[in-house]
Structures are given as C-alpha cells and as structure tokens.
Amino acid sequence: MIEYRNLRVALLGAGSVGAQVAHQLLTHRDELAARIGAGIELAGVAVRSLDAPRDTEIPRELLTTDAESLITGADIVVELMGGLEPARTLILQALSSGADVITANKALLATHGPELFEAAEQVGAQLYYEAAVGGAIPIIRPLRDSLAGDRVTRIMGIVNGTTNFILDRMDAHGESMEEALATATALGYAEADPTADVGGYDAAQKAAILASLAFHTLVPADAVYREGITEVTLEQVVAARKAGYVVKLLAICERLTDPATGVDGVSARVHPALIPLTHPLAAVHGANNAVFVEAEAAGPLMFYGAGAGGIQTASAVLGDVVSAARRHVAGGPGVAESTHADLPVLPISAIMTRYQIALLVADEPGVLAHVAALFQSHGVSVETVQQSVAAVDPLSGAEAPSAATLVIGTHEASEADLAATVAALTTSSVVHSVTSVLRVEGL
Numbered sequence: 001m002i003e004y005r006n007l008r009v010a011l012l013g014a015g016s017v018g019a020q021v022a023h024q025l026l027t028h029r030d031e032l033a034a035r036i037g038a039g040i041e042l043a044g045v046a047v048r049s050l051d052a053p054r055d056t057e058i059p060r061e062l063l064t065t066d067a068e069s070l071i072t073g074a075d076i077v078v079e080l081m082g083g084l085e086p087a088r089t090l091i092l093q094a095l096s097s098g099a100d101v102i103t104a105n106k107a108l109l110a111t112h113g114p115e116l117f118e119a120a121e122q123v124g125a126q127l128y129y130e131a132a133v134g135g136a137i138p139i140i141r142p143l144r145d146s147l148a149g150d151r152v153t154r155i156m157g158i159v160n161g162t163t164n165f166i167l168d169r170m171d172a173h174g175e176s177m178e179e180a181l182a183t184a185t186a187l188g189y190a191e192a193d194p195t196a197d198v199g200g201y202d203a204a205q206k207a208a209i210l211a212s213l214a215f216h217t218l219v220p221a222d223a224v225y226r227e228g229i230t231e232v233t234l235e236q237v238v239a240a241r242k243a244g245y246v247v248k249l250l251a252i253c254e255r256l257t258d259p260a261t262g263v264d265g266v267s268a269r270v271h272p273a274l275i276p277l278t279h280p281l282a283a284v285h286g287a288n289n290a291v292f293v294e295a296e297a298a299g300p301l302m303f304y305g306a307g308a309g310g311i312q313t314a315s316a317v318l319g320d321v322v323s324a325a326r327r328h329v330a331g332g333p334g335v336a337e338s339t340h341a342d343l344p345v346l347p348i349s350a351i352m353t354r355y356q357i358a359l360l361v362a363d364e365p366g367v368l369a370h371v372a373a374l375f376q377s378h379g380v381s382v383e384t385v386q387q388s389v390a391a392v393d394p395l396s397g398a399e400a401p402s403a404a405t406l407v408i409g410t411h412e413a414s415e416a417d418l419a420a421t422v423a424a425l426t427t428s429s430v431v432h433s434v435t436s437v438l439r440v441e442g443l
C-alpha cells in the first residue's frame with residue numbers, strides 16, 4: 001500500500017458538536033486512518049474562550065483563539081462555530097488555500113451557499129455539509145450521490161426537532177404552546193431565543209438546502225414560503241387527533257407546474273400541516289427528524305433518526321471528514337455543486353394541496369348551502385363536511401348562541417383559489433369567524 005502523509009485537520013468550534021468531533025478524532029485515530037488510508041492529525045481547535053467548560057476533554061495545547069492562523073496549512077477545515085461571521089470569512093480563507101471544508105452551518109449555507117460553492121469550485125476543493133440538515137441522518141449524500149442518476153420529484157420532511165418536540169407535547173400531553181416551549185427549553189432542546197425554530201426559519205434554511213440539491217437549482221432561503229408554529233393552538237391539535245390527524249411542521253420541496261401560468265418549476269415551503277395518523281411521519285415523536293424523498297425510479301424513500309444533538313451530529317461531521325480525507329488521498333478536483341437545471345422557484349400560489357377549514361357559522365337554514373356555494377364559486381371542491389353545535393367562539397372564547405362549527409375538508413385545490421375562498425368566507429354574513437385553516441398533506 002502506498003504510504004500517504006498525515007492530513008491536518010483544523011477544527012473551528014468546540015461546543016455541543018465540535019467537542020464531540022474533537023473527541024472522536026482523538027480517540028478513533030487508528031480506525032479512521034485505516035478507513036482513509038492516511039493518518040488524521042487534529043492540528044488545533046479554535047474557540048472563543050480557552051477556559052470555557054467543554055463536554056469532552058480537549059488537550060489544552062490544541063485550543064487556540066486564533067482561528068485564522070490555525071487554518072493556514074490545514075488540509076481539512078471543520079467549521080462548527082455557527083453564525084454567519086466569522087464563519088463565512090474563515091471558510092472562504094480555507095477554500096482559497098485549497099483546503100476542503102466541512103460545515104454543519106445551515107444558516108450560513110442558506111445565506112451564502114453560492115459564494116462558498118463558487119470559491120470551492122475555483123480551486124478544485126470541496127465543501128461538505130451532511131450535518132447541516134437532519135443532524136445524524138444521512139440525507140445530503142443520498143440526494144447528492146445515491147440519487148444522482150434519478151430524478152427527485154418531491155421531498156416532505158420533519159427537519160426541525162424543537163418544533164416537532166413542542167407539537168408532540170401538545171398532542172400527547174395536552175400542553176399549550178407556551179407550556180410545551182417551556183418544557184423544550186428546560187430539556188435543552190430549544191435555544192434561549194427559540195425564534196429560529198418556532199418561527200420556521202431553521203426549517204426554511206434546511207428546505208432551501210434540500211431543494212437546491214434535489215432539483216439542481218439554486219433555491220435561496222428567502223424564496224422558501226415560511227409559516228412557523230406560533231399560531232398553532234391546542235384546540236387545533238386536539239381537534240386534529242379526533243379527526244384522525246396530527247399537526248406537524250413540514251418542509252415540502254417539489255417539482256410542479258404553476259396552474260395559472262403553465263410554468264414548470266420548483267417550490268419549497270415550510271408550514272404546519274395535518275397529516276393522517278396512519279402516515280409514517282405521524283410516528284416521528286420528540287425531537288426526531290424524518291425526511292420522505294420521492295424519486296421517479298426509486299419511488300418513495302424515508303430517512304429517519306436524530307435531527308440534532310452533539311454526538312449524533314458529530315457522526316455526520318466525521319463521515320464528511322472521512323470523505324474529504326479519502327478525496328485528498330485519491331487526488332483530483334472536488335465535485336462541484338450542481339445547479340444546471342436552473343428551474344424557476346414558483347410562489348406559494350402555485351401549489352396544489354388539500355385543506356381543512358373550520359368555521360363558526362349561524363345555525364340557521366340555508367347556511368350550509370351558502371357556504372358550499374362560496375367554495376364552488378372559487379373552484380374549490382368540498383370533500384367532507386362535519387357540523388357540530390358550538391357553545392363558544394374558539395377564537396375569542398365568547399359565548400356563541402345559535403352557532404355551529406363547520407369543519408370542511410377540500411379536494412386538492414390551488415393555494416390561490418383557497419385563499420380567495422377564505423377571503424370570501426371571512427366577509428360572508430353567515431360566517432361568524434374562520435377559526436382554523438390548515439393544509440392537509442400525506443393523503
């Protein structure tokens with residue numbers, strides 16, 4: 001066997017994920033070397049504070065606050081600092097020096113991905129990011145390599161562990177949104193500022209990464225339609241379960257044709273949705289993640305597991321370290337990011353899906369026919385109707401004498417037609433209030 005020199009790895013960050021990566025690199029050196037065909041030398045670990053407590057023991061002499069100098073001469077740079085800066089500048093510096101870079105930083109990729117991929121391509125280096133979506137779950141490599149000969153048509157996934165944990169607590173324990181968020185914070189799932197999670201921003205960044213990769217098209221994070229879970233109520237979650245559904249925050253990326261313009265393109269969206277209790281995604285509990293991929297030849301595939309966690313995410317990072325090291329040993333340029341399809345990113349109005357709408361209406365003759373006519377006049381076909389006597393308005397909590405609740409399930413309709421229907425319902429004289437509008441997926 002040809003002897004190859006040791007490869008120098010610079011690690012930027014030793015927090016939840018970085019400390020675990022350092023530990024694995026130090027303790028599994030020999031095994032990694034055998035798998036790679038070259039030794040891996042942890043050249044140093046850049047941190048903000050040399051004295052901060054660490055989850056694993058890292059030799060003091062490896063720690064430095066000078067990330068820039070650490071990068072110089074590294075073959076592989078692993079960025080686990082998080083945030084946009086100085087991560088972006090340091091990665092650009094590393095790539096321009098010809099080092100391969102590994103990152104778990106979805107916020108950075110979703111914001112500055114094209115600039116970073118371009119920098120890698122210019123020098124024949126490669127940017128790896130398996131840990132940026134789905135934590136430990138292998139999803140980037142399957143999309144990038146295993147399915148590279150197929151045509152991905154749709155991705156539907158639970159890609160944010162914190163929000164899945166919160167919705168699961170509401171469903172299984174009857175906690176309110178505030179109580180469930182407090183539980184998530186106490187257990188260390190939610191950040192001190194949980195806006196990125198509950199606002200759907202984290203999931204939208206992951207959707208942008210998945211859609212770009214799957215459809216060979218640049219999908220920026222701000223082109224992803226986004227609704228978080230902040231408006232989801234316990235009443236909606238309880239009603240969903242009674243009707244055979246569960247509420248999940250979904251990221252959905254799909255190829256589609258805009259029904260209004262006939263334009264073929266792609267769409268990426270993040271929003272709460274009802275899915276049937278029998279759907280495999282309904283069984284994704286706690287902070288776990290799962291991603292459903294549909295491809296023309298492969299059919300449906302599901303990837304499931306820990307979407308976060310220091311040691312779990314370190315597994316995905318280490319896999320990238322091995323890939324990058326093997327590439328160094330084999331030689332040749334890195335694989336460039338493919339955006340050759342360059343499809344238009346369609347607006348949310350282009351999607352087609354089913355909906356469930358709950359209304360508080362006057363309990364009088366002719367009301368049902370009036371409501372049905374509104375749906376019909378906007379081209380939305382009603383599939384199911386359930387009526388029950390309402391005691392209170394679920395929105396205001398006020399008493400609602402002579403009122404009824406209508407829960408209407410639709411056939412597939414365009415988002416634009418549904419929005420027009422809801423606008424008409426809101427101003428209708430027989431409708432007291434539109435109390436819930438949720439998309440229904442996975443039927």
Ligand code: NDP
Pocket residue numbers: 012013014015016017018046047048049050052065067079080081082083085086104105106107131132135307308309310313
């Ligand atoms: P942490 O906040 O736990 O750790 C960040 C580390 O980076 C710390 O060691 C910190 O140093 C160091 N750091 C931050 N800024 C600087 C700086 N300017 N110069 C030098 N060092 C710096 O982050 P995580 O480990 O949780 O996350 C790392 C990345 O992985 C993020 O991009 C995150 O989105 C991603 N990720 C995280 C997951 C998780 O479960 N935690 C899951 C999937 C992805 P010090 O310790 O001295 O403060």
Ligand code: HSE
Pocket residue numbers: 132134135159160161162163189197202307308309
């Ligand atoms: N905040 C993220 C989550 C961490 O809850 O899924 C993993 O990316």
